[in-house]
Structure formats: structure tokens, C-alpha cells
Amino acid sequence: MSWFDFLKASGAGSEAGAAPATLDIPLFPLGSVLFPGGVLPLKVFEQRYLDMAAACLKDGTPFGVCLIAQGSEVGAPAVPHVVGTLAHIVRSDMPQLGILLLDVRGGRRFRIVSQAVGAGGLLRARVELLAEPAKQAVPAAQEGLLPLLRKIAGDLGPQRMPEPHAFDDAAWVGYRLTEVMPVQALAKQKLLELDDPVSRLEILFTYLAQRKLVG
Secondary structure: OOHHHHHHHHOOOOOOOEEEEEEEEEEEEEOOOOOOOOEEEEEEOOHHHHHHHHHHHHHOOOEEEEEEEEOOOOOOOOEEOOEEEEEEEEEEEEEEOOEEEEEEEEEEEEEEEEEEEOHHHOEEEEEEEEOOOOOOOOOHHHOOHHHHHHHHHHHHOOOOOOOOOOOOOHHHHHHHHHHHOOOOHHHHHHHHHOOOHHHHHHHHHHHHHHOOOOO
């Protein structure tokens, strides 16, 4: 069974509930998924995204990262999946004119309510922020994931998996494991959309245990 088929069988396509808070943000559709608390390096060169990043840096505001549902990262505006993550710029550098390197940190998840293509082909959207559950410990049944994640965190280092680490937080553990799994982006998207962190851990544990990667 493929990773994607496994997720479908596990019910990982369930949509999360929405919190009432709304924002108007620019969108950056990508071929990768950003998770809350995660770090994603970006190389920006299209004028629409250079302008977007400049405005976000000036105003201290986030933009939205969504996995592409149809289209590509360059050229005509892509169609994004409706659930994405706020991206806060934590580092920027322009090594040469017209090339901007960004490190962004994932914030809250959101769901797109409406969207429109603006000047220069930049997507803007009104989004609802999704509610995140209260912090809860990793259940005993999934504690076997922790040694694997600790090893991964040590191998990657704080630049790729920033501190503070929260191995006692089921949501944090699930997000960190999902973002480093060598699987297709659509599978990661389905796990991002899950509202229950324990359900995410159960899916990860079952899949990894089948492949004898956790005990």
C-alpha cells in the first residue's frame, strides 16, 4: 500500500474546524507544505513575490503558503489547496540583484474563504485561522516515535529544526515528523489538514511500524 493510499484508508483527509478570526493575506503557492513551527527556505525571483516579500518585511506581516493543487510555482497563478499555513519571515538575504533568499517560520494554519488574482498575478485571499487544540502529551501508544524524532532532530540541527523542541507536545511531534518524511507532498497536506494531533500520530506510528522504523 502506498503512503497516500494508507492515509486515505486512515481517514486523514478529514477537514479541520475553523476559528472565527480572519485575515487578508497574499498567497505563495508552492510544491511543498509548511507546518506550524517549521522552517522553510525559499528562493524568490519572480517580481510578484519579490514585491510581496518586501511588503511583508516592511510591515512585519505574514503571507500564506499553500500546496499547489493545479499549476506550477512559476508563470500563471496556480490553484492552491484551501488549507495552508501562515509564513513569518525570520531571515532574508539578497545575494544578487533580483534573487531573494528567505527563511520562513510556520505560524497558524488557515483555510481559504475567498481569493482573487491581483496586480502582477499575485494571489490574495481572505482566510479563516484554524483552531489549534490545547497542548497534550504524546500518548503512551505512540511514544515509540520519540526516539526516532530525537535522532532526526540531532541530525538536522537547530537550523533545520529550531529549538525549543517540544517532545512533550503531540502536535509539535506530529508536525516535525510529517515535514521530514520522504513522501509525496499531497500526503503531507492531508496530515496538515487533520485537526486532532493524536490522530496524526496514530497514522504516523502505524505507517512507520509497518516498515519497522519504530517499535
